[in-house]
Amino acid sequence: MKTYSIALVPGDGIGPAVTDAAWQVVETVARGSGFVVEGARLPWSCDHYLETGAMMPDDGIAVLREHDAILLGAVGWPAKVPDSISLHGLLLPIRKAFRQYANIRPHRLLPGVEGPLRKSEFDILCVRENTEGEYSGAGGRVHQGSEDEVAVETAIFTRKGVERILRFGFEQARRRRGKLASVTKSNAQRHSMVFWDEVARDLAREYADVEVTSYHIDAIAARMVMAPETLDVVVASNLFGDVLTDLGAAIQGGLGFAASANLNPDRTTPSMFEPVHGSAPDIAHLGVANPIAAIWSGAMMLDHLGQTDAADRVMGAIETVTARGIGTIPGKHKTDEITRAVLAALD
């Protein structure tokens, strides 16, 4: 029987609870669909850092590389460990080491979910560049602590990096409604963003069947709120994609519903699947974290592994559950109740 080996990194705060939920669903649907998933639980987290001095062991990347995919909960617990250590010691190095350059995040309202907008008809797929750009980490500070201090932060864009993410965006648009929004701020950032626009313009010739529109980040942020129904695939840099996907999460009812995949489309290394939400340490002990974003991320993992029927079954179960009003209102149902409802709906 086809067997997949999955690295489970539950992480911090509500991470373990939602990872457990997603994993139960993935295991159950696998059993019913004739394939096997084997999970290797890796306890890498802020507590792990406090015990060992590192968020993951030295051979962490090598360990992960042996798996077919990574299912991650959430990382970070600022009161215990600064983000500069926790995120830069686990989440961000994994994205970069495995060249998971396409961070994709679907934004639509699940049935039964009331979003903050009056409008409810939209279906957006954000494609975020995940390895370079504004989060390259380049920069520094001089005259630190003095009144003359200057800090610089350099965004680095490579043609290879920009081209591959745009190409991925065009491909997604082809498989959906044929529309691509390319996001820059080329009227104010004249080096990196003019470059992005040029690469997009060149690729547009190759994808003449895709209708591509260039938006400035400020304008498209407003558009996501005013006219989200006009957007299909949105492709953006690391920072712009980060902002737009939290906005996407907001219009779909909140972070409890926002799933994501960190993909290496070349499939030479494992991809990673995680809810967009953070570790929410303040509510971790309440047992009310919404597992739907994590379960949806699990469905994206199944899809990536080629188990599309199983992925569809999971999405169907999620929609059955939310349509019945379970998991749609923050805090109303416990994590366990929502998970049990999804498991029951799989039958």
Added chain:
Amino acid sequence: MKTYSIALVPGDGIGPAVTDAAWQVVETVARGSGFVVEGARLPWSCDHYLETGAMMPDDGIAVLREHDAILLGAVGWPAKVPDSISLHGLLLPIRKAFRQYANIRPHRLLPGVEGPLRKSEFDILCVRENTEGEYSGAGGRVHQGSEDEVAVETAIFTRKGVERILRFGFEQARRRRGKLASVTKSNAQRHSMVFWDEVARDLAREYADVEVTSYHIDAIAARMVMAPETLDVVVASNLFGDVLTDLGAAIQGGLGFAASANLNPDRTTPSMFEPVHGSAPDIAHLGVANPIAAIWSGAMMLDHLGQTDAADRVMGAIETVTARGIGTIPGKHKTDEITRAVLAALD
């Protein structure tokens, strides 16, 4: 009689129509309030560029400097002149030359306006850094056009620049509901944004009466949509403020309602007042541009000049008009009709 000399820069597209509207209102309220405004119309625009080879004359900044304030319509007409010339030849150099470091933009629903959110109770003042940061212009490209091309864009933050905008934000919070949201992305941008957080933390000691909260840009973008009522003053960098104020415009019903002031709080040089919207060349000939954002910007100018009663009268007139459903639905009323209604409501 107290006389103010105002530089009028109508600009491109719908700029002249909305500037005219705002100017009529300002002149009328001045007459009724016992002061005089003298307007000097400066035809600097993309057409001016096509005629003369420059968006403004060599002594443009010197000319503007002689005035008490600048009222600007909108600049840019990409089909005629690239943004890299039009914006960088007029709007952006004025902001920088006059150290208009505080770009302030109020976001609330005018009576009678239905926004895109279900929620309608919010009143946010965004304070955007306007002279440095991500729009510093530093950067470049190597191996241009080749597959090895790399583009970098460097954000530059100075302590002076960060401290003065944060201080301005704290002062505004004191005059309002005492809450300040400071926006960074210090979990991913570890140089500039960690620096910003440090400066904010230091200043917070001095403003112990203000409740300051640090948000990441992605989280606060979502919050503006999910829970805008929890925000009071929001202070952010040039780019983050740019994005948040378009989002603010969106939740207040659209760019037709979004006013702004580019302030030099030290008052050593003129400040500039402009609607947040662009020149919208595609609708310029229709006569339906909403002048409310420009008129509101005019009220902010009067306020800055110390004519607070006149400013309040203008705001009152705007609110009377929108409460009657005039100017609240895009395209329904002509620019002229809305302007006449505001003028009538001034009596």
